[in-house]
Amino acid sequence: MWIRLRIADLETIVHYTGIFVAGIGAVMVVPLATAVLAAEWAPAMDYLLGIGVALVVGLSMALVRPAQHRITHAHALMIAAFSWLACSLVAAVPLAFSPNYASYLDAVFDALSGLTTSGLTVVSDLDHMAYSHNMWRHLTHLIGGQGIIVAALSLAIGLRGGAFALYLAEARDEKVLPNVVNTARFIWFVTAVYVAAGTAVLFVLNLVRGMVLSRAGLQAFWMVIAAYDTGGFAPQSQNQLYYHSAIFEIVTVTLMMAGTLNFNLHAAVWRGNRKEIFRNIETRTLAFSILAISLIVSLGLAATQYYDAVPSVIRKGVYHVFSAHTGTGHQTLYPSQWAGDFGQLAFIGILLAMGLGGGMSSTGGGIKALRVGLLFKAISNNVREAISPRSALVQTRYHHIRDKVLTPELTVSVLIFFTLFVLSYVTGTIVGTGYGSPLMDAAFESVSASANVGLSTGITGPAMPTGLKLLYIVQMWIGRLEFIAVLALFGYVLTALRPSRTS
Template sequence: MGLNLRIIVHIMGLLLLCNGGFMLVAALVSGIYMDGATLDLAMAAIVTLLVGVMAMFYTRGHRKEVKRKEGYIIVTFGWLVMSLSGVLPYLFSGAVPSVTDAFFETISGYTTTGASILNDIESLPKGILFWRSLTHWIGGMGIIVLAIAILPLLGIGGMQLFAAEAPGPGGDKLHPRITDTAKRLWFIYVGYTVAETILLKLAGMSFFDAMNHALATLSTGGFSTKNGSVAYWNNQPIIQYIIIVFMFLAGTNFVISYFAFTKKIQRVIKDEEFKVYSFFIIGFTLVAFFIVLLQADVQISEYHPQVWGKTESAFRHALFQVLAIVTTTGFVTADFTNWTPFLTVFFFGLMFLGGSAGSTSGGIKVMRHLLIIKNGILEFKRTLHTNAIIPVRYNNKTVTEHIVYNIIAFFVLYMLLFIIGALVLAFLGLDFESAIGGAASSLGNVGPALGDLNPVVNFSELPAFGKWWCGFLMLLGRLELFTVLILFTPFFWKRT
């Protein structure tokens, strides 16, 4: 039996309806602020909705069965369809007149990368800025669905462990509890977004800025409404500390938040990934803090005496940038590439870490690093005890060899794609630092990079092919590599 193309097109139509609905919300925001882009956003929404309705209407007699092949196609093409339709608000309004630039900005949003080609963000209509932030939030919400309901069923390495911890997925078929699980995690996602919006508003942000930064934080996206990103509020530490808290939560497995809210605190405390994730944040922050304090110049907050101000500012900038890079949120309070050469390399290394599995973060993920390290240590024991069966254990459960091999393959493939990504960018004329920074940032969905793509610049000067290439890397990284790359293998398309 061949591919069930009708169900694939039907789901694409459903995604377009969702996208069109979100565009109407952006049009509403535009109308409230009377920014002149309301009609453009409404037209983009209508076009998207019409295409979605036609796709669903002509495939209404589809066979209600999604197998693995259809699953891979739906996940990959779903992100592409959302991104391609998501360019319409930019093009219709003239905010980003180039198709290449509009696609880059859109896919950077949906993949929650946060890299931008816009040079004057503050001049854009508020409706467009809100749409830009919404693309983050939609992408982050979609990743939760993937992690909970889809990737484990497709056999994507590493996510099976997360699925085992989540109160839902199991077996080869969708279980009714998966829907319940996704709803609960969406509720937490929305709740965190609302809570951060309120807190940022109380801390001194305008409601519009608070709402947009909450959307970007919880999705670990990083699009800001200010040209200087969060550095705009360097003299309002409380705003940056609020964002710090929610970046940490966004980079944590959302199931951990679910356990915390249901008073299963022991499950939170005993979770290995959460402990390692927290330890990494603390350890890396201390390293960055002492180097920033002793060697780098940071802006001293006007709210504190001179000595305490320098200490507090150094700690805040260090903690903020460590979290922004590890969780792949990508907000900026300072250009860390100008601090010291050591810290430039240090933060470049953090681009490969990533947050927790089951979070909205990009990157390799803490859990994969943890299991690779555990397996590496056990190899020494296996060398000494050649006949012993010594399995890798995670949260006191044995990890199957299949998952271990899959994670190792993922890591090797990730590094290979990083090298290829950097080589392509170098071939296009970028210098060494910019090429490796751009590849690592795009593949890890980080946002800021190095060299000519550093945190206070953007990707606007990339050649056209470079922007499409970085967009491809963003999609690869966001969808766990295998999901996209398997579509390029000849055996995937063979009839079975």
């Protein structure tokens, strides 16, 4: 039975969503400043309007009185699902006025893709895009990668009473630090360290390679954000291929790996517990999976007539395994090359890497390495049970920050998430083929959207049918919040629309 939402519940949801929407407006000051500094007056107007719309809408919603009691788990799920959609709708306003987007829907597609750190894009003429618009696109990765709610929590703005429920609703597993506000601040601290270090390295590299100062700095900052937040946007249409640099690829792969690791793991290492990296089930699973898929992709590439040399296997094969597995989506191939030149075995390897995904409580997407590791533990547990005497108590342990026991409840939870992700991948594939795309291309694009990766075979683009745009928007949204929040929102809406039995 679904609990019917009362007016007071709706008021709470609207109130907190309003705070996040207003927050998006406040962050738009950064692209506005970029526009002013770069003398981009047309985009400056777009951001003035964007800020105005976001603040008026957000603050009007925030004026609605929230319930007196604490935010419940149900509220938190509704708020998370509704906020991510509302924030995307508002973040799209300045983009919609840029000549790089054909419609408001296209701008929403990119805003949501940015916030969910997917990286699929329907932008056109990206190579002539304003710096300010590029700044905003990449900032959406930064906000969404850490989490819209985490961003608000770290500033401790108006979210007291139920902050932890909100934190969990944004697809996080547990607190890094005892206090949830400090946890949010720690996430931003880790991010700041990686982004600052990465930007410094790429900035110097760009300067050495002859870029002018402003472009060297901006391109470094944007590519670092997109890599660390496992986003996948880039300021040029060739994506990572634009830079033609092995060093650039090594730096960004390092950042992708840092971004896809669980923030709890970052905290453990920060506290001096470096052994955790080697003991943690999640990092072990991730390492094993990356190695195994790299082997599959390398064998696949070796069988092609194009990428059989060792440097090509590494820079086209292993690089894309990392990009796919971490959920980043940066690519050094043209979309049309995936299905043809890359070879079928390597193609399937990349598809698998995208579907499995990165770490829990990270910026990565997909099923997540922890769940994959636990699933294998559960299978092993079942086999052990089958061959043990009936009286034997078979127990499976695993290590994730601390030693834990694999419980039947946890196994069921893992299986539910696994099933939901696979269902989403399959549904997107079926709809994609319905729109006339070849099966494997449709599967690749569907997995890329649901797992928030961003690699594309070329289906995604401005000329894509509206139905497919809407489908991928839903897949990116639902995948980022790991289904439950969005499904709960749908459930409550349906319940609200059904006539009450008591009346």
